[in-house]
Amino acid sequence: xxxxxxxxxxxxxxxxxxxxxxxxxxxxxxxxxxxxxxxxxxxxxxxxxxxxxxxxxxxxxxxxxxxxxxxxxxxxxxxxxxxxxxxxxxxxxxxxxxxxxxxxxxxxxxxxxxxxxxxxxxxxxxxxxxxxxxxxxxxxxxxxxxxxxxxxxxxxxxxxxxxxxxxxxxxxxxxxxxxxxxxxxxxxxxxxxxxxxxxxxxxxxxxxxxxxxxxxxxxxxxxxxxxxxxxxxxxxxxxxxxxxxxxxxxxxxxxxxxxxxxxxxxxxxxxxxxxxxxxxxxxxxxxxxxxxxxxxxxxxxxxxxxxxxxxxxxxxxxxxxxxxxxxxxxxxxxxxxxxxxxxxxxxxxxxxxxxxxxxxxxxxxxxxxxxxxxxxxxxxxxxxxxxxxxxxxxxxxxxxxxxxxxxxxxxx
Amino acid sequence: xxxxxxxxxxxxxxxxxxxxxxxxxxxxxxxxxxxxxxxxxxxxxxxxxxxxxxxxxxxxxxxxxxxxxxxxxxxxxxxxxxxxxxxxxxxxxxxxxxxxxxxxxxxxxxxxxxxxxxxxxxxxxxxxxxxxxxxxxxxxxxxxxxxxxxxxxxxxxxxxxxxxxxxxxxxxxxxxxxxxxxxxxxxxxxxxxxxxxxxxxxxxxxxxxxxxxxxxxxxxxxxxxxxxxxxxxxxxxxxxxxxxxxxxxxxxxxxxxxxxxxxxxxxxxxxxxxxxxxxxxxxxxxxxxxxxxxxxxxxxxxxxxxxxxxxxxxxxxxxxxxxxxxxxxxxxxxxxxxxxxxxxxxxxxxxxxxxxxxxxxxxxxxxxxxxxxxxxxxxxxxxxxxxxxxxxxxxxxxxxxxxxxxxxxxxx
Numbered sequence: 001x002x003x004x005x006x007x008x009x010x011x012x013x014x015x016x017x018x019x020x021x022x023x024x025x026x027x028x029x030x031x032x033x034x035x036x037x038x039x040x041x042x043x044x045x046x047x048x049x050x051x052x053x054x055x056x057x058x059x060x061x062x063x064x065x066x067x068x069x070x071x072x073x074x075x076x077x078x079x080x081x082x083x084x085x086x087x088x089x090x091x092x093x094x095x096x097x098x099x100x101x102x103x104x105x106x107x108x109x110x111x112x113x114x115x116x117x118x119x120x121x122x123x124x125x126x127x128x129x130x131x132x133x134x135x136x137x138x139x140x141x142x143x144x145x146x147x148x149x150x151x152x153x154x155x156x157x158x159x160x161x162x163x164x165x166x167x168x169x170x171x172x173x174x175x176x177x178x179x180x181x182x183x184x185x186x187x188x189x190x191x192x193x194x195x196x197x198x199x200x201x202x203x204x205x206x207x208x209x210x211x212x213x214x215x216x217x218x219x220x221x222x223x224x225x226x227x228x229x230x231x232x233x234x235x236x237x238x239x240x241x242x243x244x245x246x247x248x249x250x251x252x253x254x255x256x257x258x259x260x261x262x263x264x265x266x267x268x269x270x271x272x273x274x275x276x277x278x279x280x281x282x283x284x285x286x287x288x289x290x291x292x293x294x295x296x297x298x299x300x301x302x303x304x305x306x307x308x309x310x311x312x313x314x315x316x317x318x319x320x321x322x323x324x325x326x327x328x329x330x331x332x333x334x335x336x337x338x339x340x341x342x343x344x345x346x347x348x349x350x351x352x353x354x355x356x357x358x359x360x361x362x363x364x365x366x367x368x369x370x371x372x373x374x375x376x377x378x379x380x381x382x383x384x385x386x387x388x389x390x391x392x393x394x395x396x397x398x399x400x401x402x403x404x405x406x407x408x409x410x411x412x
Numbered sequence: 413x414x415x416x417x418x419x420x421x422x423x424x425x426x427x428x429x430x431x432x433x434x435x436x437x438x439x440x441x442x443x444x445x446x447x448x449x450x451x452x453x454x455x456x457x458x459x460x461x462x463x464x465x466x467x468x469x470x471x472x473x474x475x476x477x478x479x480x481x482x483x484x485x486x487x488x489x490x491x492x493x494x495x496x497x498x499x500x501x502x503x504x505x506x507x508x509x510x511x512x513x514x515x516x517x518x519x520x521x522x523x524x525x526x527x528x529x530x531x532x533x534x535x536x537x538x539x540x541x542x543x544x545x546x547x548x549x550x551x552x553x554x555x556x557x558x559x560x561x562x563x564x565x566x567x568x569x570x571x572x573x574x575x576x577x578x579x580x581x582x583x584x585x586x587x588x589x590x591x592x593x594x595x596x597x598x599x600x601x602x603x604x605x606x607x608x609x610x611x612x613x614x615x616x617x618x619x620x621x622x623x624x625x626x627x628x629x630x631x632x633x634x635x636x637x638x639x640x641x642x643x644x645x646x647x648x649x650x651x652x653x654x655x656x657x658x659x660x661x662x663x664x665x666x667x668x669x670x671x672x673x674x675x676x677x678x679x680x681x682x683x684x685x686x687x688x689x690x691x692x693x694x695x696x697x698x699x700x701x702x703x704x705x706x707x708x709x710x711x712x713x714x715x716x717x718x719x720x721x722x723x724x725x726x727x728x729x730x731x732x733x734x735x736x737x738x739x740x741x742x743x744x745x746x747x748x749x750x751x752x753x754x755x756x757x758x759x760x761x762x763x764x765x766x767x768x769x770x771x772x773x774x775x776x777x778x779x780x781x782x783x784x785x786x787x788x789x790x791x792x793x794x795x796x797x798x799x800x801x802x803x804x805x806x807x808x809x810x811x812x813x814x815x816x817x818x819x820x821x822x823x824x
Binding site: 068069071072073074274275298302303304305306314315317318319320321323324325328364365367368371372375 | 480481483484485486686687710714715716717718726727729730731732733735736737740776777779780783784787
């Protein structure tokens with residue numbers, strides 16, 4: 001398909017359009033039927049056309065996806081869960097790459113174009129997970145853009161050698177420096193944050209910190225992080241993931257923290273979990289950028305998940321009572337433009353002159369697509385269809401070199 | 413397909429089986445490969461085989477499904493929402509039947525075998541909604557069993573003529589007497605409940621009451637209802653829908669109410685909404701039967717919903733942090749055996765000698781089916797496939813005589 005016109009698609013914010021594509025570029029987006037179409041064309045039948053989804057937070061290195069079903073083992077705190085995870089992953093180590101590939105393929109089939117992947121870097125796994133993710137990124141080039149976060153899942157200050165491993169990870173190609181509950185995982189709020197910010201500054205990289213804390217501990221962390229963003233001149237380059245604590249602050253504390261987050265342009269990632277959630281609408285009204293990611297999918301932390309960004313948008317909308325059309329459109333933004341802003345993707349969006357990357361969704365608008373995400377998608381990357389109509393249509397997406405498993409369970 | 417064997421299916425609680433079917437009856441369920449298969453057969457490839465789903469609570473008469481997308485209009489309290497709904501439904505009245513038919517067809521395609529449909533009966537709509545639902549039940553006979561609840565959405569004592577309309581509805585073919593927030597909608601706890609219980613007693617029918625209240629008002633309602641169940645000898649015939657208040661009771665009050673519910677065999681219906689939810693695990697541990705229903709789907713109350721019972725089970729599991737395999741299996745029970753118990757369906761389940769009604773799901777077990785519901789299903793009713801593999805495969809399910817609309821949006 002070096003040249004074609006996709007007729008009668010519907011943009012998120014407007015009426016029906018014809019989209020002219022040539023040589024992997026969108027040549028023109030014009031009102032449907034405003035000019036006769038010459039050459040090959042295809043009727044989208046009024047379907048919604050979106051830019052590729054942005055999945056702002058995932059853990060492909062942890063997933064059991066594509067392999068046997070793994071029952072969830074209930075655990076205690078974060079520490080116990082981390083240990084359980086190590087034991088279970090060790091037992092599955094030969095297929096970690098094929099599981100990550102299987103999940104990445106499914107994500108592309110759902111329309112994902114960019115993924116922020118947190119990769120564990122700890123004394124046990126070392127850089128093995130990172131190396132697998134670098135191979136995955138290379139294999140999926142042209143299909144899926146992968147931003148890799150070097151994620152110190154077992155801490156930095158309290159975990160021998162991790163500071164050096166993180167440094168090496170950034171040198172090898174990780175894009176973003178990760179962090180985790182600075183006050184509790186290392187028991188050293190300043191030590192953890194200083195390590196994270198100094199590393200990011202040395203590599204001119206962004207930061208993405210997992211925060212699960214609540215109450216005064218969370219307040220201290222938000223303030224300490226915001227202070228460092230200002231001191232390091234990193235406005236717009238820092239994201240905080242989960243941030244459950246924002247869902248339980250009193251009005252005065254919430255107002256203070258939201259103001260600081262907005263001022264330092266710190267983005268908040270939410271995946272719509274079971275418990276308290278950062279209040280999406282209230283944050284947006286305070287000028288804070290909020291975005292979403294699928295987080296854990298079928299791993300030792302969480303049995304749920306499909307990898308579908310629209311299903312994620314629905315879950316977050318549901319958890320936040322986003323019901324009106326503008327609210328449902330905001331939920332769609334969490335996996336499109338708002339996630340692109342958080343990840344620093346300036347070229348996201350459909351426009352003439354931009355790459356011919358898009359997703360066709362069987363819905364008549366953004367609100368409908370979020371309220372009842374249709375499973376079937378048509379996904380165009382660089383002017384080529386990489387997935388068509390139905391998830392059961394297999395494509396030529398990359399497979400792991402070690403892959404031997406059956407197709408993923410949706411497709412049996 | 414008067415005779416066939418479905419080979420290598422997987423039951424919810426066991427290993428692979430061959431299921432022999434003849435003349436719309438399951439002749440035998442035996443370990444896979446335990447006997448040579450003669451005659452026609454089909455390989456299920458290890459897929460999960462379930463009895464038809466039971467959707468324990470739906471409002472087909474309210475849905476906008478199958479028509480144009482209808483933006484959600486935020487409203488105030490229950491009263492305002494009821495008035496908004498009446499206005500919007502009046503504007504759509506010509507297609508109410510086709511919308512209900514479209515949703516019922518989709519439900520069957522997802523594997524639903526039995527549906528409890530609450531139908532509004534109020535001074536404005538009178539019995540028109542009931543009459544439409546009776547026609548739908550007749551049209552879907554053999555595909556979908558419909559239990560009709562005569563639902564006084566605008567109250568009984570305070571709504572002129574509704575008591576008589578309810579009486580007439582039961583005479584015309586409604587199966588269950590509905591009720592709604594007795595203390596607030598009518599402002600007359602005893603008056604509302606007396607009307608409901610007396611009507612049910614006259615028609616030897618079950619009862620299903622919507623309860624949205626919280627705090628002391630809810631406590632008074634649970635106690636008043638349980639007292640009447642005992643007095644009328646209606647143990648096992650009463651369900652309470654939503655019961656949000658159970659999610660906020662203190663431990664002592666919760667223990668008292670759960671004990672009373674268990675003693676009177678009153679079932680609790682939850683659909684996993686945004687706010688407080690009845691705690692599924694705690695109720696089950698107290699011996700209370702809990703079940704689920706899709707509730708509102710794309711109507712003036714709620715924009716979400718697909719009609720898929722497995723997606724419903726996942727939502728309830730997510731809201732209740734049901735994570736382990738036994739917990740996810742419990743979630744599946746909310747739309748299978750537990751819903752069957754609540755609705756009084758003694759013959760639910762797969763067994764030799766039973767009707768050849770079943771659903772094939774592309775998952776390897778109950779936990780996986782709930783954690784990531786595969787959209788594609790194969791649905792067998794009375795030994796005939798009524799839906800195969802993919803939702804986009806249209807079947808010969810009944811259509812409304814007035815239907816003119818395009819296929820439902822998933823299928824455009």
